[in-house]
Amino acid sequence: LLEEADEADVATLTLTLHVVMTANALLGLFEFASSTLIFPYRFDGAVHLEDTRSTSLQGHPLMNAALTGVYTISLMAGAKAMRPWLKAGLVLLQCAALVVFGGRTAIVVTLAMTPLFGVYAVFAALRRGRVSLLAASVAIGALPLLGLAVLVALQAGLVDKLLMRFVDDSGSAAARATPSTPSRPMRCTAAG
Numbered sequence: 609l610l611e612e613a614d615e616a617d618v619a620t621l622t623l624t625l626h627v628v629m630t631a632n633a634l635l636g637l638f639e640f641a642s643s644t645l646i647f648p649y650r651f652d653g654a655v656h657l658e659d660t661r662s663t664s665l666q667g668h669p670l671m672n673a674a675l676t677g678v679y680t681i682s683l684m685a686g687a688k689a690m691r692p693w694l695k696a697g698l699v700l701l702q703c704a705a706l707v708v709f710g711g712r713t714a715i716v717v718t719l720a721m722t723p724l725f726g727v728y729a730v731f732a733a734l735r736r737g738r739v740s741l742l743a744a745s746v747a748i749g750a751l752p753l754l755g756l757a758v759l760v761a762l763q764a765g766l767v768d769k770l771l772m773r774f775v776d777d778s779g780s781a782a783a784r785a786t787p788s789t790p791s792r793p794m795r796c797t798a799a800g
Contacts, residue, residue, distance in 0.1 A: 631665065633704070634701070634705075636663075636664040639662040639663065639708070640662050640708035645657070648663060649663050674714055677706060677714030683699050692743075706718060
């Protein structure tokens with residue numbers, strides 16, 4: 609689709625993607641903090657208020673988790689033109705949003721990939737031979753802030769919510785593991 613797009617179109621689409629995903633994450637965190645679903649999950653016209661995970665703009669918690677996980681890994685792997693501090697901030701925001709969306713697979717894959725990208729970035733900087741003194745001091749100064757962010761997440765209940773999804777999944781895994789009745793094969797007709 610983007611083969612014939614020029615640089616201005618791609619830049620506009622990229623900015624739109626970042627804005628929409630940031631708004632999606634912020635709305636999800638707001639829904640969690642306020643215990644209010646702005647767009648509750650609907651299926652066959654029925655509103656499902658028993659599912660308290662944030663739905664945000666995508667409408668379903670697992671769709672949010674999948675898209676947020678892909679976006680977060682894409683940010684870590686790409687976004688080379690983005691300023692490093694902005695990229696790190698967006699990655700942290702998306703990781704916090706992953707927790708409130710509750711998609712366990714997306715969380716595990718994203719958390720497993722994060723240290724790999726971090727180690728790669730450190731080795732890439734060392735391989736270039738020069739490390740900016742400012743960048744090194746910012747990285748060292750960010751370590752206590754990272755600890756503070758973990759404490760804030762613990763206090764806000766984000767970690768409790770994440771761990772509860774692994775302990776009690778409200779029958780989600782059982783629904784996928786329950787054998788279904790075999791369906792009859794579909795018939796194809798030449799007419800139609």
